Amino acid sequence: MSLLRLRAALLGPARLQGAGIPWSVLRNYSSASAKEKARRNATCERTELLEVLKARVKQLQASNVPEVTVNKVELAPLVNDKYQDPLREVVAPGPKEEQPAPKGRDESLARPSSWVEKLKKEMHVRQLKVERKLSIAASQLALEEQAKVKPKGKVKAKAKAKKSLKSPKSLKSPKSLKSPKSPKAKVAAAWSQSHAGPHGVYAHGKPRVAAVKEGAKVQRPEKVDKDSSQDKILQQTIQSNLECFLFLQQPEEAERFLLLYHSSPAKRRLLNVNAYNIVMRNWARKGQLQRINRLFSMLESVGLWPSLDSYAAALECMGRNQSSAKAIRRCVQQLKNDGFHVDELFQKCLFEEDEKEKVLRAIRIVQPNYQLPPPPNPQTCKSSLLWDFYSKKKMVSYPKLDFSVQELQECFQQQLEMELDNTITIESVESTKPLTPQAIKARELLATLRSQWHDSILQALQKSKQSMSKLKMVSGYNILYPYLCLLPDEEYVGIMLQILNTLSPQGESLAVLARELGSKVYNRYITQRKLRSRQLEKVQEVYEDYIHLLAKDSQPNKYLPREYWEKLVAEAGFGPSLNLKDCSWPYMLLMRLGMHMLELMVQSVKVPRNILNPRLEPRLIPILYHIYSFRSSWQVGLIKPHPIFSQIMSDAAETLLTFNSSAIPMLCPPVPWTSPHFGAFVLNDTKLMRFVDGAIQHQLLLEQCPPVNLHPVLDALNQLGNCAWKINQPVLDIIISIFNDKGNEKLDIPPPISEAPRPSAAPSNSSTWNKSQKHELLLCKKKTAEMHSLRMDALYKLSIANYLRDKVFWFPHNMDFRGRTYPCPPYFNHLGNDVTRAILLFAEGRPLGPKGLDWLKIHLINLTGLKKKNALEERLEYANEIMEEILDSADHPLTGRKWWMNTDEPWQALACCMEIAKASRSPDPAAYISHFPVHQDGSCNGLQHYAALGRDLIGAISVNLMPCNVPQDVYSAVAQQVEEFRKKDAEQGVKIAQVLQGFISRKVVKQTVMTVVYGVTRYGGRLQMEKRLKEIDEFPEEYLWEASHYLVKQVFNGIKEMFSATRDIQNWLTESAKLIAQSGRTVEWVTPLGLPIVQPYYRSRPTVLNCGMQNLSVKSSNSNQKPDTVKQKNAFPPNFIHSLDSTHMMLTALHCFRQGLTFVSVHDCYWTHALTVDIMNQICRQQFVALHSEKILQDLSKFMLEKYCSPGRETRALWQKKLMEQLSNVPKTGEFNLKKVMDSTYFFS
């Protein structure tokens, strides 16, 4: 009996009462698993101790009832319950599962009997200790409301931690953190209350288990396994591999692959329940219940617990093959026993295809009246900054676009078609040039070659796949093989040919090409999955309703885009299934796949050598060659096209450009962001937060963050993305005409390569060149390469603009890790240079109103860079004075006096001239409908935020937080201050101060002052100063070092004088970050809008990818690495300020929307219609005041104290004390009255 009891204890709580799992399972696997566990833990003794502890914990759980000294006899009835379980009587095991229960006992008898002896002895020894631990843990549970992890693993982990053993199980995968565990205990408890009897006893114990787990988690030191980062990548690889098989509908393969890991004790630790679930879903789709049962037992044999998804798969399968009510009931019962609820299936599982219907069918077999759970009530953000914004009372209807439902529907169709094709091919702006006979010939040649290349790549691909599949039969597994089967062969070939077309003559690094190839395959795969899983269908359905919110001919709705979308999703009953199951590929895998494709290309793409020179002997040579380039201490592998290929390409001068569909602005309003996984493009995968390759911290953080906290950020992004744009055609035409002529470097239109410099006289034989000739040639080559990339960049931008010339389009937005927002399409967007900004107009037009024309004029003068120090009225006056020049520029841009060309931003100035001309000539300028965006810039925005944070009076004045008649210039102010210091020093006879007389100017100090915000050090500042002083010819060279050293010191002093609190804040931030990083953690904070931020700087070691052609060293950063202290420290102040400026921008965006304004931003430059500039300015100031009225630094301090010094942590080391002191010691602030900002004209101007 005692043996049986021990077994029961080991099997875990669910087994004790859950009748659903057949005993056969135990017979097959459990004894083996025990052995393997023993092996895994290296020494038997440890295992035994572990088991003892587990048994003890078990006992204590069961004995929530007062008796603490539980002995064998008392536990026995629990086991007996199993046979008396009323449920078991009702739910008889299905025929295939039926196995005589006693067999399980037989197996357990095989265990060494010494165990029992040990158990007896050890029990008493350990008892006290465990109990103490338990009570501590339980008390901690009350404090911590964190997600729970599997009891078995955790108890074990704890036991191990105690013995300071490394536990592979301690790996907390993101999944297990994310999965809905916390309701489990509650549900279980609730459920148990409704059932009387022995279950109750046990179920009460369950929260205790949680307590133990919590305790284990809390008490375990933050030590991380050395190999766990590697493990994480492997885990991700396994899962994405299994996903591939699911996609390919190859359950046998999937299971074979799973077994490779499952059957090896060493590899098994890499599997988590999700891996098993994927295989289950695969079988469920085929209706193979038997297989699923087998997987359940496999799960159990390795000590994993089925998750909600496991049950979903089982039920789906039962629904699919119409299983008996008994079986289903048993399954549902087991689900409940594991602490889940049926409703959760429909609230949390991400169903694909018809999975949901099948699960529902199964449920309705046992509960015919089962109704889907109601969608959760939408939550509202509680941030005090947005209380106004979200309060329903003030809700206004969303501004309508100038489109009907029908029109928007058509726009959506166009966008969808484009994305379904993955790529789009458009005419380049060069296509207007006449075609030379040479080009015609080259194009013909290229066409023949392409078809040959196509065939040879296809052949090579098929051959390699064949050899892979053969290899697979013989031994192990080829990791890449499934990834080469996801798409039709033709698609892979297409991707490779596309890469070939875009390869620049200078070549490209292997790593870049590999990533591009890999991610192209990935993107297409995602598209296919979205189609297959019916996700697209659902999105389409919701979108059709969604556009009613935006269309002019529909009823006004009092919803935000996100809210409306969520409402529609809920109404359609889609639940969370609009999201795709996480299926990202590890970065390593992407690279490997890309490298393989690259190798295929290098091997198979060939050209006859004599194709351009018939005198040569005919033989095939590869057109891509692999070569190393050496940069000081490292080497970079490059793939270069053969000059023959480059020659043909340039001769052919093809005018078709192919882009990824995500590179083109959207042709319909973007799908609103509703979660970190969902939004922006219809099909293209877009990340809410941009990050470097391989970094996962941001995504994890966003996932863990309560969704409601993200609402403001999501709404702001939606607002920015919903701005419709159109092309300024006259300006575009002028730019294209110059571009197609000879370009113009002064106007920033890159000239064509034909204009590149050529070496004066290059002798044919290179060996006779002297040094200067070589040098000249190299310079020419360098210049050509630069020109090529500039020219291509401009070609892309202009061609996309030209393609969109008659369309209305949208830029979906996402953000970087600090919350700064960016449009997603990379080439052509409003963040671009002067040229691109000049060709963009708001699609929506608004009348200029009474002051609009004046604003246009002021905007023009701002663009010229003139009159910076003058008041707005003076700028306006000046514009009126030079009206003649303005009109001349507008009317004869290329033939007139060309006033516009000599301005800071010539193209935007020209566009503005044209707008002013049109408006002023219209009969009623106030009624003139303008589409022109007018900008308002923050003046030294970083310092503005600092000055406001520190309430620095002098500082606030110098960065225009204080109302003044004329704009203040912080750089001149600092220069003045420095000059004062210098005078004093000079009088006191300081030599260098005397030398510097007359050399201190705004220009000398400007760069350093500007970069102070971004944490420039004394060292860097001195270099900047030296550079400036060198530019002054009269400055004596021998004093350079001393003078720059002196100057940087004085500039810092000057800033300290003016922004006294600013420097304190900066130092405080830096010092805090340093201590945090030194304690081994990364700096994290939350913006006032609730966006969680983590600094992704780690001391990462590159992993070397062994590929055939070349070893690639790939940097992978992940949370298990040590933080890079220097970067964490130096980057914190600027990142923190950026997170504030992005918050200010988002607040302004949201409130502008409430007032019905069109608003977009380029970081600290805000755009709106001329009519609404005044309102925007007001909102901008209001929000700045509101933002800085929050206790930003105090909140930061509080947050960090909680995060990094919470009293629950057991270590009370010296560093922690120091950190606590540092964090609590928030810098004091000055006297500046923030409200003054409201009246400051030049705050943003």
Next chain:
Amino acid sequence: GPGILTRTLLNAGVRVVALESNSAFLPNLQSLENSLDGQLKVIYGDFFRLDPLVSGTVKPPAMCSDKLFETMGVAAVPWRADVPVKIFGILPQRKERNTLWRLLFALYECSSIYRYGRVELNIFISEKEYKVLTAKPGETRAYQALTVLWQIGCEIQLLHMEPWSSFVTNLKNGGLAVPKSTWLPNDHLCLVRLTPQQNLFIGGLKPTNSATFIFMVKQCLAKPRSRLTDRLNSWSLDNTGKLLRELEIPKNAESRHLYPEDYRRLFEALQNSNVFSETWFHDEVLESIRNINL
């Protein structure tokens, strides 16, 4: 520095031209010069900043080699003639490897100091670099492109080894300002004599095409474990099998297994088969010169 090397040389009774890059040490040296009656000549200049690659005026202590040799009164001699001048020095640890590469390029191009003939270098280098220079094929980590090129270019003799511990340090922690070495031993400073080979430029190798040779060797040894055939194939050269057969290099030979002399033969064979005349190879060689020179 304190001039131990200079004094030792003077004591040996040879005529010495001393290059001093730090103006702080100049006055002392100059007074020594005056007291020695022509046995010592002191020049303000830095041997390791000879012939800077940036165009424009050369500011001391950087200087041009022709100026230096003019001042020293040493005239150029033919390559096959005897050593015209011996140079003694200590390689600055911080840019040791760079200096070795630059000297190598000068050697193969017969430019800079090597324009005056087979100048003999007697230099102190760290033990790890010495190990590299004298490595044998197959020695992991040590056998590098630098190995092959120096062994083809010069006769390498070890004259003396001095443990690092004999040197005083100016670091606060008492440690030495010596870069750490993980893979190769680095406990000594080695005095090495590098005498350019008399027969360096017989056969196919010439100062004019030597850049191609250097390029070829670097490319091969960028991945020492790769097969030579793969490397040759990746440059779009065909019929590598036949070529290797003729050179009696096994088909599966890895880059690190080839002797320096094998590389020389490989180069000559490729030179004859006109492979290098292909434009792309030529361009790459040029590119590589730019990269090494910067």
